[in-house]
Amino acid sequence: MKPVKIGVCGLGTVASGTINVLTRNVSEITARTGCEIIIEQVGARRDNPACDTSALNVSRDIFDVVRNPEVEMVVELIGGTSVAKELVEEAIANGKHVVTANKALIAEFGNELFAKAEAKGVTIAYEAAVAGGIPIIKALREGLSANKVEWLAGIINGTGNFILTEMRDKGRDFADVLKEAQELGYAEADPTFDVEGIDAAHKLVILASLAFGMPLQFDKIFTEGISNIAPEDVSYAEELGYRIKHLGIARNTEQGVELRVHPTMIPEKRLIANVDGVMNAVLVKGDAVGPTLYYGAGAGSEPTASAVVADIVDVARQVGAGQQVKVPHMAFNTLQDLPILGIEEVETAYYLRLSALDQPGVLSKITQILSDAGISIEALIQKEPAEGEDHVPVILLTNRTIEKQLLSAKAAIAALDSVSGEVTHIRVESLG
Amino acid sequence: MKPVKIGVCGLGTVASGTINVLTRNVSEITARTGCEIIIEQVGARRDNPACDTSALNVSRDIFDVVRNPEVEMVVELIGGTSVAKELVEEAIANGKHVVTANKALIAEFGNELFAKAEAKGVTIAYEAAVAGGIPIIKALREGLSANKVEWLAGIINGTGNFILTEMRDKGRDFADVLKEAQELGYAEADPTFDVEGIDAAHKLVILASLAFGMPLQFDKIFTEGISNIAPEDVSYAEELGYRIKHLGIARNTEQGVELRVHPTMIPEKRLIANVDGVMNAVLVKGDAVGPTLYYGAGAGSEPTASAVVADIVDVARQVGAGQQVKVPHMAFNTLQDLPILGIEEVETAYYLRLSALDQPGVLSKITQILSDAGISIEALIQKEPAEGEDHVPVILLTNRTIEKQLLSAKAAIAALDSVSGEVTHIRVESLG
Structure with a gap:
């Protein structure tokens, strides 16, 4: 098969991981793909010492990548929803496939972006947008395709799980652990995005839509953070045989779909109750398969790059052979407008x-x-x-x-x- | 897209689950596949009360299915390696895709069957051959394609895990629990296949070959059962902070590949140490992603059917669109002849x-x-x-x-x- 030429936009943590993995594991990746994957161009405003780009064609104008006629697949790793959206739209308009790790972009603008991609006959792949290196998008879109998914529940924010794990293991309070998480680089200076559940909400909206076959509806999700969890709640939970986890939960009921991120007490004997530290896990209940769980690193340079590169390989396996990707963006070829329940109805x-x-x-x-x-x-x-x-x-x-x-x-x-x-x-x- | 016509060979536990799931979830499955999946024919020597075939075309000669010119995809669910092998070979010779849940067939004859399928331009899909409903074949062939897999370890026999879990939870001895497992239908009258690790060995050989990109070598695997595990070993393990699990382990080392099924003590804090009862789980360590774990039901009618139907959908998504499946049978387009280490070298x-x-x-x-x-x-x-x-x-x-x-x-x-x-x-x- 002919080589597939990709362009990488961004040179941050995930982009440098992606370039490093593609370079280090080139022989395995080529043998798996059946064709060579060539990094035709990198677009980045500045260098990153974590990534040697001396042998690569680097442009300081990110838009050069989506306008480069040689690039067949654009890997969007700049994050955010303004420039990234423009970039992805221009890539699609130029007939290029897109791989992205951008959960906010997919959760908030996925419906319109997928429609544009389908009109152009190109694919947007986004495995890395949810739960880092865990192949959960693939599990929902392909691995569990026989099932009516009844519900799913996920630990999909590593920062929050690290804080709750430390609170339980060491009896510490929220503010104290948050400070440490910030020092360790697990939490941002402004931790709102992680601890108030917005990051988890982005991911849950994507998972729920794939599970139930409905359009993305980020504005409908209920979100409650972990900043009010008191040490005594953690220890009373323990006494009752439970653990507190910050879960994203989606359930398809006869009344409508529950879509909610909040601290949740779950029985300690459940496998997901034992997922600790910065690790992520998603529990999916299908009507045929029963409960299944997917566990791994939800963030970090190379774990996220693992998902980005898996998407590149997926698309390249088809594109290199002159075929189209036939897995629907949202798992289903036709979506249903399922009502989302308000939290008071849950x-x-x-x-x-x-x-x-x-x-x-x-x-x-x-x-x-x-x-x-x-x-x-x-x-x-x-x-x-x-x-x-x-x-x-x-x-x-x-x-x-x-x-x-x-x-x-x-x-x-x-x-x-x-x-x-x-x-x-x-x-x-x-x-x- | 045009409908895809399948033929189901066998009407046992997994086949009836497959027909039931395809029937019950027809609207979800059709929306996901993008085309209708039609059960053109069923080949079975006898009926199964668990499955209503009154609306289906049932033949008492299983070979009618692989000779039916209307059938594009043969779903082999009769098990064993004699008739099943003939059936799959004739299906391939007749240009039909194959979906199978037959771990012995793939582990022992996969190399030659895949070569025949590739020569004919058809696909053999076998997600259900390992760990029932857990999409672990997909994870290894696609989800983790960025990684050098360093090692994997799996609880891939539910009967053995049930016995070890009961021994630990209730301090019972092996023979006593085995008898109960036989009464519950978890273990066969002749339990050798499960408790001596042969079933797990079939599955491990497949997982290891996919992980490391080497031909299937069932004759090279080391297998040790759980029948010699004494109750005092279970309790000493507990005292030391460990649990005993019957694991299939494959590790790619500089000296060669370790390929072994045996009782293993693992730290109780590992997630996989907490996988109890008849459930399965596979832990895969990739160089980029780190450790990932996949958990679910490893056997049973509908959990296994979940994997069979996922394969049917995968193949139908391509075949219905007139395309070929481009994921290599063994994850890699070219395989390496890696040496397998004897147990004394491990x-x-x-x-x-x-x-x-x-x-x-x-x-x-x-x-x-x-x-x-x-x-x-x-x-x-x-x-x-x-x-x-x-x-x-x-x-x-x-x-x-x-x-x-x-x-x-x-x-x-x-x-x-x-x-x-x-x-x-x-x-x-x-x-x-």
């Missing part, structure tokens, strides 16, 4: 933590409120009062209920004279 | 258990033998003697060493007057 179980006056009758008032709302209690822990305290911590695990019912019961409990301060709730999923 | 760590006279100086003789062989000791447990016993159990964990050195030191230890009975060894892998 059904799940809950953990509640509150501070109640240590007096007879208080607990019965609390349980009465829940019972009146049709919410039954799975477990209840009441602690001894600390020295000199007249309030005690009360922890409840409820059965599955609709969120709006839980919230109204929670407000009624918080309004009791015998309950002081806020009532904390954390959603609980069995993932069984 | 380097790993070891657990040793022996019964020694409870006297001063005995331990020093044992440790001296190991030290003379250049084997250092990572951990040592000497137990109190039981009431009325003059011997005590001694447990040792060694550093990594070459197996032949370990075996000769083990023989010297067993020959000591102060050591009674056999010395047990179990290989130990950190999988880090």
Whole structure:
């Protein structure tokens, strides 16, 4: 087969990893692809000491790459959604295939970009956009194609998982671990994107659309971060046989699709509860296959490059042979407009933590409120009062209920004279 | 795209699952494939109450299917290596694509069958041959194509994993759990295939060849079963922070390829150590991506059908569009003749258990033998003697060493007057 010529846009962490992997593993990659992959041009405003480009044709104008008539496949690794979008649009208009690691671009503009690519007969590949080196896009689009996907749940932000793991292992508090994560380079100076779940939301929107065959709807997702998780919640979870993970969850129900990122208590015996540190994992439940799990590094130079290069090989295997990529961008050739449920319509179980006056009758008032709302209690822990305290911590695990019912019961409990301060709730999923 | 017509050979557990999934999920599968998949014919000697074939064209002569000019893709689900091989060869000769779940057929005859398929321009897809519904063949052939795979380790026999899980959870012995597994239908009346590792060996040979790009060499694999694992080994492993799993391990070293199935002690904190019951998991270490893990049901009607149907969709996506499947059968377009190491050349760590006279100086003789062989000791447990016993159990964990050195030191230890009975060894892998 004839060689396939690619152009790489960007020379940051992932781009340098991509060039390094393509160079180091050239013999394996060529033997797998069946044709040579040639880096025809690199577009980057500045050099990167992590990557030797002395033998490459580097242009300081990134747009040179998408205008280069020799380039058949553009590898977009600059990130962001403004210049990257222009670049991808121009690449498509020029009839070039696109490989990208850009989750924000796909989550927010995928619908229109895929339509443009299909009109031009080119492909946009984006394995690296979700969960770094884990081939989860391939699993959903191809490996699980026999299934109705019922739900999926993923640890899809390594920074958040690192923080929660440290909080549990060492009993530390959120702010303290965040500071360390920033020093280690796991978290950005502005950590909002990671700890408030926006990064995870980008990834979840992509996964859910592929799983259920619906258009990308980033504006519909519910997102709650981990900054309010208290050390006592982590230890009470442990006591109840649970762990707290920041999960992206998508579930296809008869009422509509649940699409939500939030801290979640899950049974410690589940494999995904044991995914620690910066690692990612996605659990997918199909009607035929049952539960399957995919685990690996969700970020980093070479793990992400692994996914980028896998996409390059995928496209090159077809393009080199003069064929078209026939796997649909969104897994399905025709998409369904499934309604997305608001968070108040979601059904799940809950953990509640509150501070109640240590007096007879208080607990019965609390349980009465829940019972009146049709919410039954799975477990209840009441602690001894600390020295000199007249309030005690009360922890409840409820059965599955609709969120709006839980919230109204929670407000009624918080309004009791015998309950002081806020009532904390954390959603609980069995993932069984 | 035009419909793709398939023929299903066999009507056992996996075949009925395949027909049921294709029927139940027809709208999802058609939307994903981009064309209709029509079951043109089923070949089966007898009916299966688990599958309604009243609307299908069923022939009692299985060979009718591979001779039916309307059938473009033959789905071989009869198992075994005699009739199945004839069937697949005739399908290929007649220019039909093949999908199979037959691990023995691929492991033992894959090299010649793939060569025949390539000469005819057809594809043999075999995702279901390894680890049931887990898309591990796809991960190795496509998802990880950027990587030099350094090693892989898999729990690829559910029966064995069920037995080891029960032994650990309930302190039961091997024979007792095997009997229950047979009653539950997890193990065959003749359990040799599962518990002696032959089934796992078939799967490992396939995984290793895909990972390293070498021909299938089933005759070169080392296989050791789990029937000699004693309850005390399970509990000592636990005490040392390890679990015993029946693993298939393949490692690409400078000296050659390690290819071995045997009970293995692995640190309990590894995710794969927590894969319990009949579930399967494969851990793959790539040079770019690092460790990745794939988990799911390794057997059963619909989990295996999930993989069979994924292959049907893969092939139909190309065939329906008049294209060829361009992913090489063995992941690489050109294979390397890598040497396979004998087990005595393998380097790993070891657990040793022996019964020694409870006297001063005995331990020093044992440790001296190991030290003379250049084997250092990572951990040592000497137990109190039981009431009325003059011997005590001694447990040792060694550093990594070459197996032949370990075996000769083990023989010297067993020959000591102060050591009674056999010395047990179990290989130990950190999988880090």
